[in-house]
Amino acid sequence: MLKVRIGSLSLPNPVMTASGTFGYGKEYEDFVNIHKLGAIVVKGISFDPRPGNPPPRIVETACGMLNAIGLQNVGVERFIEEKLPYLRNMNCRVIVNILGDSVEEYCAITQRLNEEKGIQAIELNISCPNVKKGGVAFGTNSSMAHEVVSQVRKETSLPLIVKLSPNVTDITEMAKAAEDGGADAVSLINTLIGMAIDIHKKKPVLANTIGGLSGPAIKPVALRMVWQVADAVKIPVIGIGGISTWQDAIEFILAGASAIQVGTANFFNPRITDEIIIGIEDYLKKNKYSSVREIIGLAKN
Amino acid sequence: MNTFQTNATVVKTEQLGPQIYRLTFSAYDIAKSAKPGQFVMLKASQGLDPLLRRPFSIHQVTEQGTLQILFKAIGKGTQYLSALKVGDVIDIVGPLGNGFDINTAGGHCLVGGGMGIAPMLYLAKEIIKGNKPVDLKIILGAQNKDEIAQLLLNFSELGVEVIHATDDGSSGHHGFVTELMEPILTNNNEKDWNIYCCGPHPMMKQVASICDKNSWNCWVSMETMMACGIGACLGCTIQGINTIQKQSQNYMHVCKDGPIFRAADIKW
Ligand SMILES: Cc1cc2nc3c(=O)[nH]c(=O)nc-3n(C[C@H](O)[C@H](O)[C@H](O)COP(=O)(O)OP(=O)(O)OC[C@H]3O[C@@H](n4cnc5c(N)ncnc54)[C@H](O)[C@@H]3O)c2cc1C
Ligand SMILES: Cc1cc2nc3c(=O)[nH]c(=O)nc-3n(C[C@H](O)[C@H](O)[C@H](O)COP(=O)(O)O)c2cc1C
Ligand code: FES
Numbered sequence: 315m316l317k318v319r320i321g322s323l324s325l326p327n328p329v330m331t332a333s334g335t336f337g338y339g340k341e342y343e344d345f346v347n348i349h350k351l352g353a354i355v356v357k358g359i360s361f362d363p364r365p366g367n368p369p370p371r372i373v374e375t376a377c378g379m380l381n382a383i384g385l386q387n388v389g390v391e392r393f394i395e396e397k398l399p400y401l402r403n404m405n406c407r408v409i410v411n412i413l414g415d416s417v418e419e420y421c422a423i424t425q426r427l428n429e430e431k432g433i434q435a436i437e438l439n440i441s442c443p444n445v446k447k448g449g450v451a452f453g454t455n456s457s458m459a460h461e462v463v464s465q466v467r468k469e470t471s472l473p474l475i476v477k478l479s480p481n482v483t484d485i486t487e488m489a490k491a492a493e494d495g496g497a498d499a500v501s502l503i504n505t506l507i508g509m510a511i512d513i514h515k516k517k518p519v520l521a522n523t524i525g526g527l528s529g530p531a532i533k534p535v536a537l538r539m540v541w542q543v544a545d546a547v548k549i550p551v552i553g554i555g556g557i558s559t560w561q562d563a564i565e566f567i568l569a570g571a572s573a574i575q576v577g578t579a580n581f582f583n584p585r586i587t588d589e590i591i592i593g594i595e596d597y598l599k600k601n602k603y604s605s606v607r608e609i610i611g612l613a614k615n
Numbered sequence: 616m617n618t619f620q621t622n623a624t625v626v627k628t629e630q631l632g633p634q635i636y637r638l639t640f641s642a643y644d645i646a647k648s649a650k651p652g653q654f655v656m657l658k659a660s661q662g663l664d665p666l667l668r669r670p671f672s673i674h675q676v677t678e679q680g681t682l683q684i685l686f687k688a689i690g691k692g693t694q695y696l697s698a699l700k701v702g703d704v705i706d707i708v709g710p711l712g713n714g715f716d717i718n719t720a721g722g723h724c725l726v727g728g729g730m731g732i733a734p735m736l737y738l739a740k741e742i743i744k745g746n747k748p749v750d751l752k753i754i755l756g757a758q759n760k761d762e763i764a765q766l767l768l769n770f771s772e773l774g775v776e777v778i779h780a781t782d783d784g785s786s787g788h789h790g791f792v793t794e795l796m797e798p799i800l801t802n803n804n805e806k807d808w809n810i811y812c813c814g815p816h817p818m819m820k821q822v823a824s825i826c827d828k829n830s831w832n833c834w835v836s837m838e839t840m841m842a843c844g845i846g847a848c849l850g851c852t853i854q855g856i857n858t859i860q861k862q863s864q865n866y867m868h869v870c871k872d873g874p875i876f877r878a879a880d881i882k883w
Contacts (some may be wrong), residue, residue, distance in 0.1 A: 325682075328805070334849075335843075335847065335848065336847055337845075337846060337847035339844050341843075341846050341847040342847070344617075344618040344619070345618075345620055346648070357849075365866055366849065366852070366866060368854070369839065369852040369853060369866075370840060371849070371850045371851075371852055372840050372842050372848065372851075374666060374667050374840075374842075375834070376664065377664055379666065379682060379842060380668065381842075381850060383848070383849045384849060386849050431621075435724035474699070529647065529666055530663050530666070543686075545741060558663070578666075578842075579846070580843070581667060581842045581843040582658065582666055582667055584843075584845065585620060
């Protein structure tokens with residue numbers, strides 16, 4: 315009933331965890347049946363380990379939070395050595411979120427991941443600055459987005475999901491660039507850029523000045539973008555942004571998402587993903603649908 | 616691992632002073648597997664505001680499976696908690712973090728300032744539990760008498776020496792806890808002191824430097840903003856000193872690597 319397909323990837327249910335909000339899976343083993351999740355999208359991996367930004371890195375805002383973690387991660391080698399075996403043993407479906415500051419870095423990580431078993435798909439975080447192009451984010455320029463997606467496409471036969479940045483004028487343009495580049499699916503949205511100021515210190519709260527806004531506060535924006543992108547591309551869309559209840563998840567599916575990712579909600583309710591899976595199933599039963607696929611994009615009719 | 620998410624019932628509420636509250640919950644699983652210095656994350660709202668859970672040190676646990684927190688109402692979340700009544704249910708995750716490792720050699724000195732007193736009662740009880748006679752000194756600090764009077768009673772029930780200071784001189788020594796440490800500890804026969812400290816950052820920094828000067832072991836309980844409390848968000852970063860590699864950045868995460876750290880490992 316809950317089975318969905320994302321390109322060649324078949325998932326038992328449409329509920330995944332969003333990159334950077336679920337660690338490498340093990341962090342949630344006391345709370346969630348992690349092998350039952352549709353998939354676990356792990357914290358973004360770069361080629362070499364990255365230390366991340368100086369503190370403070372997070373601050374709560376109205377119904378949301380800002381983060382400037384700075385993509386701290388263990389790097390691809392340590393991910394494969396230290397993190398992947400656990401997920402493989404637990405029979406989890408693993409989607410590796412990758413990031414780089416050049417097309418070459420994205421390709422090198424992909425090549426390394428190709429050699430490993432137990433990876434179901436790659437998610438490309440293109441919200442990162444392209445160092446060789448003056449630090450403009452790959453995901454804010456459609457030709458750069460096309461370039462990185464098509465180069466990574468050449469490197470792998472694994473399903474390729476491209477994660478879109480909402481910090482653009484027209485997100486459908488980026489989605490089309492990803493589709494043209496050979497993506498099997500797009501996921502959206504990444505965080506919205508924002509900031510907060512400490513009025514006592516009279517300085518930005520985050521050491522990095524700006525950070526990414528996530529949580530319930532961004533849900534209406536994310537939902538609108540998913541709606542638009544679902545119209546603009548033929549490949550499956552994965553909805554992300556503020557999903558905190560099963561009702562939120564249903565909204566995204568009705569807007570055209572084939573699957574969803576839960577992010578910030580994991581922080582305040584570590585069991586939320588299990589609850590959303592159950593909630594979606596109950597909703598389908600109550601409304602007499604035999605498959606979740608029947609309601610994908612239904613709000614458009 | 617032994618981390619639980621429980622809907623705990625409030626069994627007792629106390630107001631210990633202006634804005635200072637103590638809540639007792641029945642949270643059997645958490646209380647049974649906790650150790651001093653660990654913390655819990657509480658959902659401090661009915662809905663989505665405040666959104667994130669709030670971290671609190673475990674103040675006391677009992678054999679019957681109750682757990683206590685001590686806190687000051689300083690914002691939305693703590694104000695919500697201060698209004699809870701007996702019978703209300705609250706969502707708790709814990710126990711979290713590493714907790715204090717009680718050193719078996721040498722004397723022990725607990726230094727708590729403000730709400731940093733919270734984990735010290737639990738720690739003092741655990742130290743006393745060890746069967747041999749212990750050399751235990753407790754130094755507490757607060758803004759004024761109202762903040763500390765009730766807590767002093769709780770500590771004195773343990774039958775150990777408690778020395779205290781207030782910022783305004785309304786009770787005990789007029790000044791800072793840090794001014795009390797050397798006079799008390801250097802006059803004592805015990806040479807090897809283990810100092811366990813929790814309080815405002817400037818106080819802990821000062822304690823760390825006094826301990827460094829006297830070559831005393833020192834552990835501190837660090838505070839940062841937290842989103843998850845379980846090592847998933849990587850938001851609760853502090854800067855450490857990596858003595859082996861001499862790296863300029865050595866980020867540590869308070870919820871997983873701490874909240875208890877060796878003072879010597881922290882870049883103050
Ligand atoms: C491991 C750990 C253990 C803690 N134990 C205790 C305890 O035993 N008793 C207790 O009273 N408090 C404790 N705290 C601090 C407590 O978590 C904060 O006071 C609480 O989160 C404030 O929530 P609020 O919604 O009331 O305040 P908010 O409305 O979120 O904030 C009010 C003000 O307090 C500041 N603030 C918020 N959180 C923190 C924080 N974590 N550290 C420093 N300043 C902060 C804000 O910047 C703001 O200026 C602990 C914190 C940590 C990390
Ligand atoms: C603390 C934190 C860290 C994140 N790290 C990453 C990351 O490494 N890679 C990535 O593609 N997205 C990252 N994200 C973005 C989330 O995956 C997600 O797209 C975003 O938070 C919106 O969803 P939400 O509102 O449900 O959290 C991070 C978000 C947060 C809050
Ligand atoms: S609070 Fe999330 S990693 Fe520490």
